[in-house]
Amino acid sequence: MQKLVITAAICGAEVTKEHNPAVPYTIAEIAREAKSAYDAGASIIHLHVRHDDGTPTQDRARFQEAVDAIRKLCPDAIIQPSTGGAVGMTDLERLQSTDIVPTPEFATLDCGTCNFGGDEIFVNSDNTIKNFAKIMKERGIKPELEVFDKGMIDIALRLDAKGLLVHPLHFDFVLGVQISATVRDLVFMAGSIPPGATWTATGIGRSAWTIAAASIAMGGHVRIGFEDNLYLEKGVLAKSNGEMVEKVKAIAKLLGREIANPAEARVMLGLSK
Numbered sequence: 525m526q527k528l529v530i531t532a533a534i535c536g537a538e539v540t541k542e543h544n545p546a547v548p549y550t551i552a553e554i555a556r557e558a559k560s561a562y563d564a565g566a567s568i569i570h571l572h573v574r575h576d577d578g579t580p581t582q583d584r585a586r587f588q589e590a591v592d593a594i595r596k597l598c599p600d601a602i603i604q605p606s607t608g609g610a611v612g613m614t615d616l617e618r619l620q621s622t623d624i625v626p627t628p629e630f631a632t633l634d635c636g637t638c639n640f641g642g643d644e645i646f647v648n649s650d651n652t653i654k655n656f657a658k659i660m661k662e663r664g665i666k667p668e669l670e671v672f673d674k675g676m677i678d679i680a681l682r683l684d685a686k687g688l689l690v691h692p693l694h695f696d697f698v699l700g701v702q703i704s705a706t707v708r709d710l711v712f713m714a715g716s717i718p719p720g721a722t723w724t725a726t727g728i729g730r731s732a733w734t735i736a737a738a739s740i741a742m743g744g745h746v747r748i749g750f751e752d753n754l755y756l757e758k759g760v761l762a763k764s765n766g767e768m769v770e771k772v773k774a775i776a777k778l779l780g781r782e783i784a785n786p787a788e789a790r791v792m793l794g795l796s797k
């Protein structure tokens with residue numbers, strides 16, 4: 525089986541220090557969390573940024589500062605800015621994260637609208653998705669296709685048919701927001717993408733560990749981190765993103781899967797130019 529690529533989603537836009545005091549807000553905290561994940565074996569840092577008070581922002585200058593700080597501590601990490609931002613942000617606000625120097629090699633592309641709980645709706649109209657894909661292609665940024673259910677895979681494949689995506693396609697199956705976070709649904713999602721495409725899986729909340737283990741066993745890759753889950757095990761808050769990456773590594777070791785370094789991840793995901 526291919527080596528395992530671990531993505532650390534270190535911050536997110538929704539979780540707060542009230543949920544887990546280790547959730548990073550400041551640039552120094554974000555850099556600290558990125559380094560903890562990188563040192564533990566994550567080759568991709570999925571990045572959101574916050575103001576110092578924890579408010580999510582897609583501000584270009586704040587992203588630049590965060591990326592520069594991470595780069596100092598994790599020189600060869602793949603830094604993947606979010607273009608999803610937080611619920612309610614405009615498209616222009618969200619796209620600022622791709623407008624930094626150097627241009628990111630990777631960024632998220634959310635492939636549909638979904639319910640985020642309560643009255644929260646994460647809106648991605650067909651035009652938004654198409655425009656984001658076009659801009660990323662023009663800037664030479666590979667999209668990670670964020671799909672929260674099977675219909676979003678189909679939306680991505682329609683974009684691909686219009687020549688708007690970059691091959692090999694890379695999907696992130698986010699399970700537990702819209703589609704349920706079960707192994708049955710993970711198998712369904714993984715069976716719904718074209719041959720040659722690569723995939724990562726993310727389980728939200730306590731399902732993170734089941735989905736990580738299933739993904740490792742199936743030959744997929746894993747995303748873990750505070751954005752998706754705050755607990756190392758039932759009732760035990762994770763002290764850092766690195767602690768969670770270590771747990772993924774331990775599961776991978778038990779299942780006989782080696783961990784990819786950033787250079788290997790770039791080749792496997794088609795990020796090397």
Ligand code: KMH
Nearest residue numbers: 537606608609610611632
């Ligand atoms: N925070 C969500 C509204 C992404 O990073 O592209 C969007 C999100 C997906 O987290």
Ligand code: ZN
Nearest residue numbers: 536606608751
């Ligand atoms: Zn995100």
